Amino acid sequence: MMMKRSWGIPLLLLLALLAAVAAGAYVARPGTAAVNAPASAAKAAPPPDELRYQPGAPQLGMLRAETLPLVALPAGDALNARVVYDEDVTARLSVSVTGRVVAIKAAPGATVRKGQTLAQIDSADVGAALADLQKAQADEERKRLVAERARDLAPGEAIAAKDLESARADYQQAQAETVRAERRLHQLNPDHARLQDQRLNLVSPINGVVVERNITPALEVGAGTAAPLFVVTDPKRLWLQIDVPDTMLAAVAVGAPVEVESDAFPGEKFHAVISQLGQSVDPNTRRVTVRAQVDNPAGKLLPEMYVRAALLKPQARAVKVPNSALVNRGLYTYVFVQTEPGRFLRRKVQMLTHGAEASYLGTGVSGGDNIVTSGALLLDADMSTRAGGAP
The missing domain is CATH 2.40.420.20 (conserved putative lor/sdh protein from methanococcus maripaludis s2 fold)
Structure with a gap:
């Protein structure tokens, strides 16, 4: 009886110990998984940036x-600039004689060709010049005939030598008078070959677009007329007048690119190239006017627009x-x-x-x-x- 009790107690202790170990192992598993989970998540997380x-x-x-x-990197902040006509492809047409407008052949915005008539002006000055030319031509023809007759008579001594020389001199003088009259008429009207009576044809000297017209029917015009009668230009070529601070002149050179922006066309860029540098500094603003040629193929930019111009440094990107x-x-x-x-x-x-x-x-x-x-x-x-x- 005593032996059964001595074996029973150790057996119970052994069973209790095994149960405790098993329970500890069971509790440890969740803990281990919890510790290892953040490490695995950290490994899968992307870099902080x-x-x-x-x-x-x-x-x-x-x-x-x-x-x-x-x-290209700009040399500084964008500068104020103004769009103007390209004077190399612009013609301002006026007249040097007094007259009255009798016909208008071109409207504002019209595309015209070189030599096309824009208006006709009735001018007494042109009429007088035309009459002078006709008189000079008639006198020249008469004296030509006299000179030829004297030349034919000279071999038979039917005319004195001095008379022959006099006839030749008169003819040369008549030729000079005709040239003078032609030049006078040409100054009044370069297209004098198409004169009708005393009407002066005002013609376009270039291909382009009529951007200004300052005449009306029956208007009296003359050398004292302030505004040009017509302005014809190529609107696809414009100039840009940029006000550059004198402190930025070192960054400005002929041929350097310019980036142009306008509030009228947000987000759109226009490209220009510097063509001329000003030769003096405005004493009040300390700025120099720099000219650039800007391409305007779509005709969006208009003369007298104010825009922003950024001077670019081609070598810096x-x-x-x-x-x-x-x-x-x-x-x-x-x-x-x-x-x-x-x-x-x-x-x-x-x-x-x-x-x-x-x-x-x-x-x-x-x-x-x-x-x-x-x-x-x-x-x-x-x-x-x-x-x-x-x-």
């Missing part, structure tokens, strides 16, 4: 990325981004670059110049990068949320 979205994620519909190239692509955090500026569908990297960039609508970036991005231009702040907020608010 990277965001990934699954295809079809709603955030992707609010983003726009653009492949932006390297462009940078990536130009709209300011909507920039994310500012403290002293640093960032952009987001899409490297593949749904994958975005945040990059710290060097801002070279900052404008009202766009900025030029140096290090941090390269030409050809697919930069997020709309929705960058959304990406930044999402990145901060995932990182617990850390920048």
Whole structure:
């Protein structure tokens, strides 16, 4: 009886120990899984400056990325400029005689050819010049016949030598008078071959478009008329008058490119080339007028428009981004670059110049990068949320 009790107690202790070990092992398994789970999650998490979205994620519909190239860096802030006619392809037509407008052949906006009649003016001055020419031509013809007859009579000594010389001199003088009368008429009307009575034909000396017309039917015109009667020009070629501070003259050179923007056409760029530098500084504004030739193939720019002109440095290149692509955090500026569908990297960039609508970036991005231009702040907020608010 005593032996049965001595064996029963150790057996119970052994069973209790085994149960405790089994229970400990069971409790330890969940704990081990909880410790290992964060390590596995950390291994799968993207880098702190990277965001990934699954295809079809709603955030992707609010983003726009653009492949932006390297462009010439501006020498400074955009400058005020004024569009004017290109005087090399502009004709301002007036008359040097007094007369009355009897016919108008071209309306404002009309395309005209070189030599085309724009208006006809009845002028007594032209009539008098035409009469002088006709008289001179008749006198020249009469004296030509006299000179020829004297020449024919000279061999038989039927005429004195001095009379022959006199006939020749009279003929030469008559020729000179005809030339003078022709030149006088040509000055009054370069298209004198088409004169009708005393009507002067005002013709276009170039191909172009009538951009101004300052005459009306029956208007009295003359040398004292202030405004030109017609202005004809090629609207596809214009000049730009740029006011450049004297402190920027070192960055200005003939042939340098200029980027032009107009509030009338937001987001559209026009290209110009510097053609002439001013030779004096305005003492009041400390600025120099620089001329540039601007191409206007679509005719959008108009004379007397005010525009903004950025002088470019062809040797210096940078990536130009709209300011909507920039994310500012403290002293640093960032952009987001899409490297593949749904994958975005945040990059710290060097801002070279900052404008009202766009900025030029140096290090941090390269030409050809697919930069997020709309929705960058959304990406930044999402990145901060995932990182617990850390920048």
